[in-house]
Amino acid sequence: SYSLYPVLANIHNATRNEVELEEDFSLPTAAELRKGRWNFKAALTYVTTPNAPSGRGYATIDLDALCKAQKGVVILDEAYVDFAEEHAMALAKKYSHVLVSRTFSKAYSLCFQRIGYFVGPANLISALGKVRDSYNVNGLGQVAALATLRDLPFYRANFRQIIRLREQITAVLESLGFMVLPSQANFLLAKPPRLAARTWLRKLRELNVLVRWFNDPLVKDYLRITIGSEKEMGALMRAVRVILKR
Numbered sequence: 001s002y003s004l005y006p007v008l009a010n011i012h013n014a015t016r017n018e019v020e021l022e023e024d025f026s027l028p029t030a031a032e033l034r035k036g037r038w039n040f041k042a043a044l045t046y047v048t049t050p051n052a053p054s055g056r057g058y059a060t061i062d063l064d065a066l067c068k069a070q071k072g073v074v075i076l077d078e079a080y081v082d083f084a085e086e087h088a089m090a091l092a093k094k095y096s097h098v099l100v101s102r103t104f105s106k107a108y109s110l111c112f113q114r115i116g117y118f119v120g121p122a123n124l125i126s127a128l129g130k131v132r133d134s135y136n137v138n139g140l141g142q143v144a145a146l147a148t149l150r151d152l153p154f155y156r157a158n159f160r161q162i163i164r165l166r167e168q169i170t171a172v173l174e175s176l177g178f179m180v181l182p183s184q185a186n187f188l189l190a191k192p193p194r195l196a197a198r199t200w201l202r203k204l205r206e207l208n209v210l211v212r213w214f215n216d217p218l219v220k221d222y223l224r225i226t227i228g229s230e231k232e233m234g235a236l237m238r239a240v241r242v243i244l245k246r
Contacts, residue, residue, distance in 0.1 A: 001046070001048050001051065001052065002046075002048050002052050002077065002079075005046050006018075014044075017040060017042060019040070020218075021051075021054075024056075024181070025051060025054035025056050025181060025189075026056060026058075027058050027059075027062045027063075027066065028062070029062060031065075033062065033065035033066050033068075033069055040070075041071065041072070042070065042072045043072040043073065044072055044073050044074075044075065045066075045070050045072060045073070045074045045075070046075050046077060047063070047066065047074065047075070047076050047077065048077045048079070049063060049076055049077065049078060049081075049084075049088060050078075050080045050081065050083070050084050050183070050184040050185045051185075052079070052080065052185065053187075053189055053212075053214060053219060053224050054181050054183075054189045054219075055080075055181060055182075055183030055184060055185040055187055055188060055189055056181060056182060056183070056184065057084045057085060057086060057182075057183075057184030057185075058086075059086065060086050060087075060088055060090070060091070063076060063088050063091060064091060064094075067091055067094075067095050067097075067098050068095070070097070071097070072097065073097050073098075073099065073124065074095070074097060074098045074099070075098075075099045075100075075101055076088045076091065076092075076098065076099070076100045076101070077101050078100055078101065078102050079101075079102065079103045079105065079106050080106055080107070080184070080185035080186060081102065082106070082107035082155075082159050083107065083159060083162060083163055083166070083184060083185050083186045084184035084185070085184060086184075087100075088100055089119060092119045092120045092121070095121075096121050096123075097121075097124075098120060098121075099118050099119070099120035099124055099125075100118065100119045100120065101116060101117070101118050101119075102116060102117055102119070103115065103116040103117075104116065104144075104145055104148060106186065107155065107158075107159060107186070108145075108148045108155060110141070110144055110145065110148065113138070113140065113141035113144050113145070114137075114141065115137060115141050115142075115144070115145045162186050162227050165227050165230065165233055166183060166186070166188065166227045168233075169188065169225070169227065169233055169236070169237070170183070170188060172237060173188070173190055173240070176193070176240060176241070176244060177192075177193030177194070177244075178190045178191065178192055178193060179191040181222075186226065186227050187224055187225060187226045187227060188224070188225045188227070189219065189222045189223075189224050189225075190222060190223055190224075190225060191221050191222050191223075192223060193244075194244070195243075196221075197213055197220065197221050197222055197223050198213055198220070200213075200223055200243070201213040201223065203243050204236075204239055204240075204243070207239040207242060207243075208235075208239075209235055209236050209239040211223045211224060211225050211226075211236075212224040212225075212226075
């Protein structure tokens with residue numbers, strides 16, 4: 001999942017319990033969760049939905065079962081939710097121990113401003129307020145976030161464009177032999193054919209196309225491909241075809 005979670009846990013000397021997803025990076029089903037799967041005693045459970053780096057979205061019914069099974073606080077990190085079919089905001093209203101976090105860093109391109117927010121029950125929001133930095137959001141960031149909210153039609157059109165390209169690129173990659181995980185984010189996690197993923201990384205870079213590769217046993221066979229503009233995705237597909245013809 002998101003690499004910052006263990007960093008923050010280590011800063012506070014917290015005991016971490018990293019729980020593996022299914023082989024296809026999905027959550028256990030709601031039925032399995034109701035039977036006690038993942039029913040661990042954690043003070044805080046962090047779930048990224050849609051997941052990073054897989055891009056998988058999680059059904060609200062499964063997230064609901066997961067939240068119900070936990071006694072401690074559950075944070076549902078919806079950094080990529082603007083590209084997803086479902087969101088879990090209703091769970092922050094339903095449960096007294098659930099928070100939903102969102103950010104302006106991904107869909108709204110304000111990563112340099114570090115603007116985000118939580119939605120949840122008043123007592124948890126109050127507790128967060130007690131531990132936050134005094135000046136945790138700068139003035140320029142606040143102005144940028146408010147300007148973004150005044151131009152939502154533009155951003156929503158951009159979301160639709162990215163989703164359209166995501167589905168289009170998925171279909172083309174699959175036709176070329178890639179195994180692409182279902183994505184609800186603005187990127188794809190794809191296992192390339194013929195060559196190792198790290199070799200693909202190098203060959204694509206030689207053709208001036210940059211993708212991401214993670215040196216982690218769970219995802220070392222995959223490339224993470226961000227969905228960019230039509231021009232950028234066209235360059236990607238041309239490079240892929242060049243490599244396959246060699």
